[in-house]
Amino acid sequence: MNGMVMPEVKIGLEIHSQLTSLKTKLFCGCSSDYRGRDPNSLVCPVCLGVPGSLPVLNRKAVEGAIMAALALNCKISERMFFFRKNYYYPDMPKNFQISQYDRAGGAPLAVDGHLHIEVDGKRKRVQISRVHLEEDPGRLVHLGPIDQSPYTLVDYNRAGIALLEIVTEPDLNSPKEARIFLQRLRSILEHLEICDGSLEGAMRCDANISLAGGTRVEVKNISSFKEVERALSFEIMRQEDMLEKGLAVERETRHWDEVRRITITLRTKEEEHDYRYFPEPDLVPIMIAEDFIEEVGAQMPELPEARTRRFMLKYDLPRYDAEVLVGVKALADFFERCVELYNKPKEISNWMMSDLLRYLYENNLELSESKITPEHLVEMIQLIDEGVISGKIGKQVLPKIVLTGQPPRQIVGEEGLIKITSRETLERIVDQVFGENPKAVEDALVEEKTVHFLVGQIMKATKGKADPQLANQIILERLRVMKAEGKR
């Protein structure tokens, strides 16, 4: 940063998380399973806002939201209200959104919580200002970039899906912290089985960012957590650049353009909406009884923190590994299923941490998008343990399983990857390698450590199929013979 001191960065997040485990929308009986469906096929008078229709609250959504609020250490309101947030936009059938509000006499579902995250080995507390329920708007579909599309198509299948809004105080001090917070949050919601963060658009976030106690800028349209670090970094850079040039950062709302990877002005301060919040008259206040909260709390599944601890103690995993696995519920579930099938937690964790996760990350895949099953991974590890294939072959086989979903045994068989364990075959190959590398053999005779090079050549010649231990053994035997012959 040009040798300058980094100005203090303050980031607050507003996360919108769909309650994907609900079967129906927040205020009507339409199916919430909208992904990949024909446009406007999951709609009814209520979610279309047809005149005369009325919303009816989905009780299951309240349960899910209370669970999330408890997990985030929030205070649950005894009496909560829905408010109307009024503004015009074509994705909203009623031109208002049924939401909740913490001012104007409103009470959101829960307030005043916190979540601890760990950044570079240090524990940090992030304050949660509120958690509330609201309805998702519909989806606008454009041809190409929004400002160049000849039309806008509206799909109301998403309109009315239950959204949990979680708002933090500006307690985060870097894009990395924001990412860690979001990963932690995602894992919690996944463990509560209320939101599957791997689904497209299931978790979105807006962020407000200020530098050195200056003006707050809001960045909207961060459609996935992968984008968060990128969007925030860009915005911080932009503001730093302005401050360096002595320009004032304007209070405004900016839009994250995923394609160009920049933020652009959406609304200036003058264009800010006045949402004219007022209590939704079609929904009665909801009383949340103490024993209902207790009941929900009692049903609460194991949360990431407890699961991480259990992974460390029960499976003897290092904290880091346990945290990475528990960081995405699907990974932790995958791991435990593997251990159930084959009680070698360390090996399984190693394979997941090093090869599987790296492959997924490099190819930008969710575990759910890959075709590998716990049965596959276990079978592969067993093939190695049985000596059928080498570990090196295992590393080759894994990406194939992820892509094709073929069982490892089949891949190994079809591609002739079985380990060469025949002494006779390997001796022939050793002889051949010795013949081709006289200099290396000379070196090895003097300095035994350099034998690794010869082993490597054997592996190369066999495309990794040679049993490396046996190869090593044969080479040493050969060298010993040669030394003896030389002395003679």
Added chain:
Amino acid sequence: MPRLYQLAAKEVVEKVRDKETTAEEYVSSIFERIREAESRVHAFVTLIEDEALQRAREIDEKASKGKTLGRLAGVAVAVKDSICAKDVRTTCSSRMLENFVPPYDAAVIEKIHMEDAVVIGKTNMDEFAMGSSTETSFFGPTYNPWDLSRVPGGSSGGSGAALAADETALAFGADTGGSIRCPASYCSVVGIKPTYGLVSRYGLVAYANSLEQIGPMAKSVYDCALFLSVIAGYDPRDSTSVRMPPRDYTVFLKDDVEGFKIGVPKEFFGEGTSEDVEKRVWEAIYKLEDLGASYEEVSFPSLEYALSTYYIIAMSEASSNLARYDGLRYGYRIDRDDTDWSTVYSKNRRVGFGAEVRRRILLGTYALSAGYYSKYYLKALKVRTLIRRDFEGAFRKFHVLIGPTMPIPPFKIGEKIQDPLALYMCDIDTVPANLAGLPAISVPCGFAGSLPIGMQIMAAPFREDLMLNVAYTFEKNTTYKDRKPPLK
């Protein structure tokens, strides 16, 4: 011998059940009468003669097969045009919904169908129920059958006029601030605004959700009670609907008010109340005293603020409710799309809505705006609570409260339409019941020359039984019900 179309609902049901007449004969007679009177009265926006006759024949067939007929067998019902009926155009008397055909039936329409009633058409009203004279209808005014140069009241003016002109036996109204009671009073018929939550609002196009109720209108207290028995009841689709066991309200009509305590709020005879109205209503109170009731004058200082409170709440809610009419999904749409969506919305709304609707949207938007919300809307909610408490106190002492329905007799068409405030003042006696959620009924109590005057009887929440009995006893012991308008 009265003509078929003049029969009370009670008589129609008896005659159809006893096969003294067929539903088809009766409904045909209704449409003959409509053809005779409608060109002068203009009570309807849409008539569905073919569908109605078809329905009547189905009921006759049911009768001929010996099946049990419903409680409204064959009875003609006119439906206010803000109540959705499947596949029947529902306009709210607005250009905005000129061609809107709802894909579903309102809850009350389902209920009357189950009881074998026959919907004959949709009645004219003030645009989106915003008015007390039916003059703001996009389709032109309705004329009062008692004096065709005068208004029938509003906003359910078409329903009131259709009853007075013998074009129907029963009519649906909806009452946000007097919209049932005002036309009942001006047309010398009976109309009930039920307790808030007694009748499902599912399918009622919203004007001000927290204030309005669908209610029955008829030519006698008995028919009104019968009609109410059919349409009242819990509906899970309306969250503000109250769980009450179904009741037959006709059993409470006892022709006996011995021991009844009547409260007479002074504020109901305030400035602007015409002498004729004051006299007729007091005569009615003395009549009830003669019949065994006692009365006491009381004062509710909070009522002074009722009208302004009402208009702030109603307009605020309306500004949000009517936001959905943007021309995108249904309703009026200017045939040009060469500009951005917000320009198209503005144009559609400027042309699609009439002046009074635009005025109320603007005022409501203002009242909810940042900086004004607590000054207007929140304050109005507080006053509303005070008014409700005042009534609660009164009903610990009195069985019913009585006053005029309207401060003045029906006025001339065009007389007040240019003076919104004068028109708003007409609602002064009716809005308190909406603010407090109380049941109220208007019954004919005399005339100013040839112009009808109505008496309003209010009761505690869900004490429609008391209110109906007082109204019935009064009707039984007077002759106003039998007087017919001069319309031939």
